[in-house]
Amino acid sequence: MSRKLLIVLAVLILSVLVLGACASNTTADKPAEQTASEPAPQEQPATKSTLDVVKERGKIICGVNQAVPGFGFLQSDGSFAGFDIDFCKALSAAVFGDTSKVEYRPLNAKQRFTALQGGEIDVLIRNTTWTLTRDTELGANFAPTTFYDGQGITVRKDSGVNTLEDLAGGSICVAAGTTTELNLADQMAARGIDYTPVVFETADETTGAYLDGRCDAYTTDKSGLVARMSLFPNPEEHKILDETLSKEPLGPVVRQGDDQWFDIVKWVVFATFTGEEMNINSQNVDDAKANATDPNVRKLLGLEGDMGQKLGLSNDWAYNIIKMVGNYAEIYDRNLGPDTVFNLARGLNASWVDGGLLYAPPIR
Amino acid sequence: MATNTRKGSTVPFWRDERYLQAIAQVIVVGGIAALGWWLIRNLLTGLESLGTPLNFRFLGQTAQFDIGESMISYTRNSPYVRAILVGLLNTIKVSSVGILFATLFGVIIGVARLSSNWLVNRLAAAYVELLRNIPLLVFLIFLSSTVFHKLPLVAEAASIGKWAFLTNRGIYVTWVHKAAGWSTYQWVLLAGLLISVVMSVLLIRQGRRTGRMPLWFLWALLSFIGVAVVGWFIIPATPLVPDIPTLQGRNFQGGISLTPEFMAIFSGLVIYTAAFIAEVVRAGIQAVSKGQREAAAALGLSNFMTLRLVVFPQAMRVIIPPLTSQYLNLTKNSSLAIAVGYPDLFAVGGTIVNQSGRAVEIILITMGVYLSFSLLTSLFMNWYNRHTQLVER
Numbered sequence A: 001m002s003r004k005l006l007i008v009l010a011v012l013i014l015s016v017l018v019l020g021a022c023a024s025n026t027t028a029d030k031p032a033e034q035t036a037s038e039p040a041p042q043e044q045p046a047t048k049s050t051l052d053v054v055k056e057r058g059k060i061i062c063g064v065n066q067a068v069p070g071f072g073f074l075q076s077d078g079s080f081a082g083f084d085i086d087f088c089k090a091l092s093a094a095v096f097g098d099t100s101k102v103e104y105r106p107l108n109a110k111q112r113f114t115a116l117q118g119g120e121i122d123v124l125i126r127n128t129t130w131t132l133t134r135d136t137e138l139g140a141n142f143a144p145t146t147f148y149d150g151q152g153i154t155v156r157k158d159s160g161v162n163t164l165e166d167l168a169g170g171s172i173c174v175a176a177g178t179t180t181e182l183n184l185a186d187q188m189a190a191r192g193i194d195y196t197p198v199v200f201e202t203a204d205e206t207t208g209a210y211l212d213g214r215c216d217a218y219t220t221d222k223s224g225l226v227a228r229m230s231l232f233p234n235p236e237e238h239k240i241l242d243e244t245l246s247k248e249p250l251g252p253v254v255r256q257g258d259d260q261w262f263d264i265v266k267w268v269v270f271a272t273f274t275g276e277e278m279n280i281n282s283q284n285v286d287d288a289k290a291n292a293t294d295p296n297v298r299k300l301l302g303l304e305g306d307m308g309q310k311l312g313l314s315n316d317w318a319y320n321i322i323k324m325v326g327n328y329a330e331i332y333d334r335n336l337g338p339d340t341v342f343n344l345a346r347g348l349n350a351s352w353v354d355g356g357l358l359y360a361p362p363i364r
Numbered sequence B: 001m002a003t004n005t006r007k008g009s010t011v012p013f014w015r016d017e018r019y020l021q022a023i024a025q026v027i028v029v030g031g032i033a034a035l036g037w038w039l040i041r042n043l044l045t046g047l048e049s050l051g052t053p054l055n056f057r058f059l060g061q062t063a064q065f066d067i068g069e070s071m072i073s074y075t076r077n078s079p080y081v082r083a084i085l086v087g088l089l090n091t092i093k094v095s096s097v098g099i100l101f102a103t104l105f106g107v108i109i110g111v112a113r114l115s116s117n118w119l120v121n122r123l124a125a126a127y128v129e130l131l132r133n134i135p136l137l138v139f140l141i142f143l144s145s146t147v148f149h150k151l152p153l154v155a156e157a158a159s160i161g162k163w164a165f166l167t168n169r170g171i172y173v174t175w176v177h178k179a180a181g182w183s184t185y186q187w188v189l190l191a192g193l194l195i196s197v198v199m200s201v202l203l204i205r206q207g208r209r210t211g212r213m214p215l216w217f218l219w220a221l222l223s224f225i226g227v228a229v230v231g232w233f234i235i236p237a238t239p240l241v242p243d244i245p246t247l248q249g250r251n252f253q254g255g256i257s258l259t260p261e262f263m264a265i266f267s268g269l270v271i272y273t274a275a276f277i278a279e280v281v282r283a284g285i286q287a288v289s290k291g292q293r294e295a296a297a298a299l300g301l302s303n304f305m306t307l308r309l310v311v312f313p314q315a316m317r318v319i320i321p322p323l324t325s326q327y328l329n330l331t332k333n334s335s336l337a338i339a340v341g342y343p344d345l346f347a348v349g350g351t352i353v354n355q356s357g358r359a360v361e362i363i364l365i366t367m368g369v370y371l372s373f374s375l376l377t378s379l380f381m382n383w384y385n386r387h388t389q390l391v392e393r
């Protein structure tokens, strides 16, 4: 009845109208709503390619881990470092000729696919396992595996646990939304071992509970175990069981629906493999470029064949990656090699030249 | 031109507030409906273009993950729906027990805040101020990581008289097993129950007649216990044997147990919500006019009797509506359980989203469930509210 009520109503109406207006603006450029309901694919403005969006924005938004030293870790000075982080940098070097054009978006295991599907990030490089379900139903596309891993189990040395069977009746701490949560259930069911999973959202909570004695064991990828154990107050009191519960091929992931961007991410990884195969690294790449006669080297370094342009990049894309970030061996050694606390043997992650699984298709 | 000169109306219709209001309401409702329709259509076409149209059939697929604690049988081979049910029951468990205890503590603290005893009064005030001003999530993580995970290790369990054990894997309390005599004994208990019900009815009737209500509840309880005890010794076989938790392998087995995850979310919700309920109770009591209390005192009622018979019945009318919102808050806040590792509906839903990619479907289910919880709670409380309001006059 009162004037106040009328004003409130007027404001409400206005806001609804304004909202409605914004809303219809974003659906289609056509003012008439009816036309939008008819199937008119030609009228739909083509969605911008990820590459264009990234270039316009001036940086790549890379979904990363912040809690796994050596792979993706937020350091005390606020910067990110690790094996996965270096692949974000390599992507940035390929697109912008500069490794710093990356915005890192730390994500826990449960958030990552929602962030990718929702377009919050351009690429997910966060110890993520390639599985059929993720490749299909989760709308992800997996670039080549950068790290072949398997699931392991960490226990206290004084616990007397040496096999999975020894954990019968015990509790196991695991992070939510991981493949490791599922593998654990599979393995224990297959072997008929009774156990209690204790599931947390972040690595910090999960290892915290394990360290407090809430769980007899902590499980994740073996790389993750090694990395997290480096943060334990007394790492020497813990050990990783010999058993490997699963295959965990880890690599970069993009959203489905943009083949060009998928190609770019794939070939950025292949370029680091190829660099190692050809023995071209950040130290000798300038030399190699100056004196290149081998057509394969010339194609890699952008001296012939317009390989970069085919990806929508400049022809020195691979040169920039190797010069600014390094080839695969350099990336591996810098983050996980003998000079680091992790000292992880290359194993399956050696180049095929050395009997490993890393193999890049020809750049031609 | 507006010569709309009907009986008694001197204003044209576009300045008649009745019309204006009606039109405004139509426009608002229409606008909201349009907005909602647009949002839903946007969602559906978005999902369609992603190649994942809204579809709930995946709920029948195998869940493939284990859940730490469940009130029904559940394995990794159960379908997703069952996993959701497990989460749902865990939510119901923590919210319902939480509401019960939060009310109990809240009333005690609310009354304490009005106590004339300086210390009691100040302590209650400090409690309320402290807890109302800490974010619940922070408090939950504090409880989980500095209280429940820091309880003794299983091997060094703190025992209370050999029948209860406190560890950071859980709290284990001795319970009972049914034994040979149980099948006979259950009839004894039933008889005891019947006797106590009959007794209460008789006593209450007598109380109504004479105007002096006896302590019927106490008598009923005593008669039940009496029958139970006598029956215990008469029956030849022992009906129940104690089930004492013992350390077997890596954990305690037997008895009843509460996990640290449950304890953390439960105690967090109770302690936190009790602070708000205390304020509601205090406001309700203060809303009862002083004259009522003075009259009760003049009649010679004790403090407790004044509260019980005069103040509370009237305060209830003020208390119930805001109390309802506290109940709803507690239920909704239970979705923070994931932070302390308790597998409630929201936590289990999160895992399913991650493993199946069915984000929208799971969010819809989750929202639907919380909404129905809230509506049911409101419905019940509104009914109760009307019930207490009738007492007036």
Ligand SMILES: N[C@@H](CCC(=O)N[C@@H](CS)C(=O)NCC(=O)O)C(=O)O
Pocket (backbone or CB within 6 Å): A065, A066, A067, A068, A107, A108, A109, A127, A128, A129, A130, A174, A175, A177, A178, A179, A180, A201, A202, A203, A204, A206, A220, A221, A224, A248, A250
């Ligand atoms: N490779 C596994 C998941 C690996 C993973 O996320 N592990 C946890 C280990 S606890 C982690 O890194 N968490 C980091 C965080 O929570 O920030 C997968 O793709 O599902």
